[in-house]
Structure formats: C-alpha cells, structure tokens
Amino acid sequence: MNILILGAGPAGLMAAKAALGNGANVTLVEENHGVGGQIWRGESKLIDHPKLAFIGGARVVSRKGERSLLLETAGGGRTLAWERLIVCAGARELLLPFPGWTLPGVTGAGGLQALVKGGMPVAGRRVVVAGSGPLLLAVAASVQAAGAKVAAIVEHRGTRELARFAGALALRHGAKLGQAATLAWRLRGVPYLRGATLVGATGDTRLRSVTLRRGTGDVSIDCDFLAAGFGLVPNTELGALLGCAIDGGRRIVVDGNQRTSVDDVWAAGECTGIGGVDKSMAEGRIAGLCASGAAPGATETGARSRAHDFGELLARSFAPTNALRAMCQPTTIVCRCEDVTAARLTQHADWRNAKLQTRAGMGPCQGRVCGSACEFLYGWQAPAAQCPIFPASAATLAGAAPYADISANGSSMLSAGSVNHFGPDSVM
Ligand SMILES: Cc1cc2nc3c(=O)[nH]c(=O)nc-3n(C[C@H](O)[C@H](O)[C@H](O)COP(=O)(O)OP(=O)(O)OC[C@H]3O[C@@H](n4cnc5c(N)ncnc54)[C@H](O)[C@@H]3O)c2cc1C
Known part of the structure; x- marks a missing residue:
C-alpha cells in the first residue's frame, strides 16, 4: 500500500x-x-x-x-x-490589522518565533509580544531564550477570564497547566499586562514603539520588535x-x-x-x-x-472578541499586498465585490491574510482557494x-x- x-x-x-x-x-x-x-x-x-x-x-x-x-x-x-x-x-496565524502593523519589525507572534528558530539574531533587542492565547507565552520564552529582552507580554483577555482558563486546565489538563507554569517561571520579571489591547505601532523606517490601552489609559512601550498573535x-x-x-x-x-x-x-x-x-x-x-x-x-x-x-x-477562552475590531481604523491597511485600507473595503457589501473593486486579496498571499481579517472584521466569508493554490512560476505551471x-x-x-x-x- x-x-x-x-x-x-x-x-x-x-x-x-x-x-x-x-x-x-x-x-x-x-x-x-x-x-x-x-x-x-x-x-x-x-x-x-x-x-x-x-x-x-x-x-x-x-x-x-x-x-x-x-x-x-x-x-x-x-x-x-x-x-x-x-x-x-x-x-x-490569524493576523488582525491595526495602525502600523505593516511597519518593518512587526510580525505575527509565531512568525517572530519562526524567524528566531531560523537563525535571525534578536540578542539584546526589545520585544513586545501581544494578542491573545497561550502561544504568546511560548513565543516570549523562545525569544527570551535567544537573548532578546521581552519588554512586555500583552494579553487581551482579562485576569478573571485567564483564571477561569487556568481552573479548567487544572481540572482536566493538568500537564498543560504544568507547561504554562514552567513558561511563566521562565518569564518571571517580564510585565504580563492582562486586559490590554493594541492601539497601534509607530516608527519611521521601522518599528520604534507600541501603544496599548488598558481601561481608559494608553501607555507606550519602546521596542524593536512587536510579535502580535490572535490565534490560528x-x-x-x-x-x-x-x-x-x-x-x-x-x-x-x-x-x-x-x-x-x-x-x-x-x-x-x-x-x-x-x-x-x-x-x-x-x-x-x-x-x-x-x-x-x-x-x-x-x-x-x-x-x-x-x-x-x-x-x-x-x-472558548481565547477566540478573538468583537472589541478587537476597534483596533482597525479607517486608514489602516487591511490588504497589505494591494495596499487597500479599511475605509475602501467598508464601501462594499461582501468579499467578492470588495475584491472586484479594490483588488483586495489579489496579491501574492491570495487573500490568506486579508481574507481571514475581513471575515473577522466584516463577517465576509473568504472565497475558496483558486488554482494554483499558492503562487507558482510560469515554468512550473x-x-x-x-x-x-x-x-x-x-x-x-x-x-x-x-x-x-x-x-x-x-x-x-
Ligand atoms: C507560526 C506558528 C507557530 C507556532 N508555534 C507553536 C509553539 O511554539 N508551540 C505550540 O504548542 N504550538 C505552536 N503552534 C501551533 C502549531 O500549529 C501546532 O501545535 C502543531 O505544529 C500543529 O501540527 P500540524 O502537523 O497539524 O501542523 P504544522 O506543524 O503546521 O505542519 C504542517 C506542515 O505542512 C506543510 N505544508 C502546508 N501546506 C503545504 C503544501 N501546499 N505543500 C507542502 N507542504 C505543506 C507546512 O510547511 C508544515 O510543515 C504554532 C503555529 C504557527 C502557525
């Protein structure tokens, strides 16, 4: 066989x-x-x-x-x-748009981890890891082990929701709780900001700082890398x-x-x-x-x-909440292959129309990034994959x-x- x-x-x-x-x-x-x-x-x-x-x-x-x-x-x-x-x-990764997310130095959470595992040097660089879910801890531990200084871990879910998750782990998945505790021990001393949302990333030729909102107050953190992950x-x-x-x-x-x-x-x-x-x-x-x-x-x-x-x-514990939609401002680029902003997309009723009128989803990622983002932001179902399902050279085809x-x-x-x-x- x-x-x-x-x-x-x-x-x-x-x-x-x-x-x-x-x-x-x-x-x-x-x-x-x-x-x-x-x-x-x-x-x-x-x-x-x-x-x-x-x-x-x-x-x-x-x-x-x-x-x-x-x-x-x-x-x-x-x-x-x-x-x-x-x-x-x-x-x-599910990549959600926010102001400044296309700046050099801003990556997905797992994306930064993959770059570091692939040999990208981060020793001495300041990293903010933001978004939601246990992957943030794994990523922060990886980049810290590679010599980076984790300036903060920014978790969108609040303390009470995280406590409920930990309680459920303790009841049914003790080994996972143990793994989380090991990561938390390795990351002791790193600020773990709960109930915080990304407002934006700012910089010039590359990322310089990240602004977060906690309650009604905003705070900015200087950093070299922002690893933002909202799920898979x-x-x-x-x-x-x-x-x-x-x-x-x-x-x-x-x-x-x-x-x-x-x-x-x-x-x-x-x-x-x-x-x-x-x-x-x-x-x-x-x-x-x-x-x-x-x-x-x-x-x-x-x-x-x-x-x-x-x-x-x-x-149940970490699905992106509706509040995360507010990260995306009208001037925020949603389709980064074709430079299409949220303001241009919201003029359309569905993904097909938006694609026809703006070219969103027609770049090299074929909607793999902006399709999932638009599904979250506007409830549009992303289109089925077209052949070839990944960009391929004419010679291959x-x-x-x-x-x-x-x-x-x-x-x-x-x-x-x-x-x-x-x-x-x-x-x-
Ligand atoms: C960027 C990223 C980082 C992650 N880091 C962690 C972590 O640190 N800890 C953790 O617990 N979980 C992590 N996860 C979650 C992780 O996906 C799973 O726990 C685990 O790796 C899933 O195993 P899998 O075999 O289902 O998929 P994967 O590990 O994703 O393996 C799928 C494989 O299929 C290959 N593939 C896909 N399409 C094609 C194609 N068309 N042609 C040829 N090959 C193809 C891919 O290259 C990949 O190697 C991460 C996820 C992502 C996206």
Missing part, C-alpha cells in the same frame, strides 16, 4: 510513523527543507527507513489530473501520483484542491477515522480544526492507521478526545517532470534527485 502524506509537522510525522508500522510505503512531502512543522521547526533529526521517502523543499500548488499533484521545487515543477493520501497541512486559522487549501468538504471555509471535514468526504483521502492536525500539538499527533496517528488498513484502538481515540476537549477550551512512480518503494524515489530519507528521533 502506498500512502502520500502532505505536510511533515506533528500530524504528518505521526501519520507516517503509524502507516510505516503497519507495513505501508510512505512518501512525505513538505514545503520546508526540514521536518517538524511549526512547533518542532528545525529540531527534528533525520533517520533512514527503507519504506519512507521524504521530498523536502516541495510545495503542492495544484492538481495534475485525477490522482496526481503538481509540486513546485527549486529544480522546477514536478508531478507526483498518489493512491492514498493524508492531508496534514497545519495552520497559519486552519490551512484548508489542499483539502479544497482535492475536493474535500470544508466546513464554512474553516476546516477540512473528517469522520471518526479522519477520513474526508473524498475516497482515499484522510486529513489530520490543525487543518481539521485548531487544537494544539496533542490533537495533531493523535489525529495523525489515527489517520496513518486507518489509511494503512488498521483500526484505531481506545488509546488513540481517547487521546484524540482529550485533545479535542483542550481545543474546545482554547476556542507550463511543464513538470514526474517523480518516480510512488508504487515503487521509498528507496527507488531517492533516484529522483531532491529526495532524502528522514525520521525525527522524537516520533519515529
């Missing part, structure tokens, strides 16, 4: 491990050169497995026929056929490309076996709904088992239920060489060139 897995984050890695354990041949495709996804980025080691092939630095951009995908690689376009497929495409949005484009049912444009729909609405296609991890790394791992394991012909046991389904419970708690037949085992795929075997110690 040949299984193609798209995405080498925790979900994809656990799916690969489960499927290999069940005797399947596995090909794992990942747009980054390394494995690990958002959370284990650059921290996973490579090992060899005779039935596993890894295609790194390859992004799926479109379909080429009924059961074949088009990949963009540094060496040009490649096609890849599949028999059984598991989508593990993860999530991206599932990456549904690959599911949509394959024709899978997507719930309200928000998540790939799966059944209890992680099976999508399309024959021989499963999905796992944040692309089926936001819930954290444990959810991704539990769902990945179940998808890998089911795609390779086995049934999940009580251990797997129990782990998934606990992880789903945690995901629901996260959503015009002609693509096939990878070796994936019905061969992993080793034969090595002859295709940019293919390596791998396996992170932590999960394989």
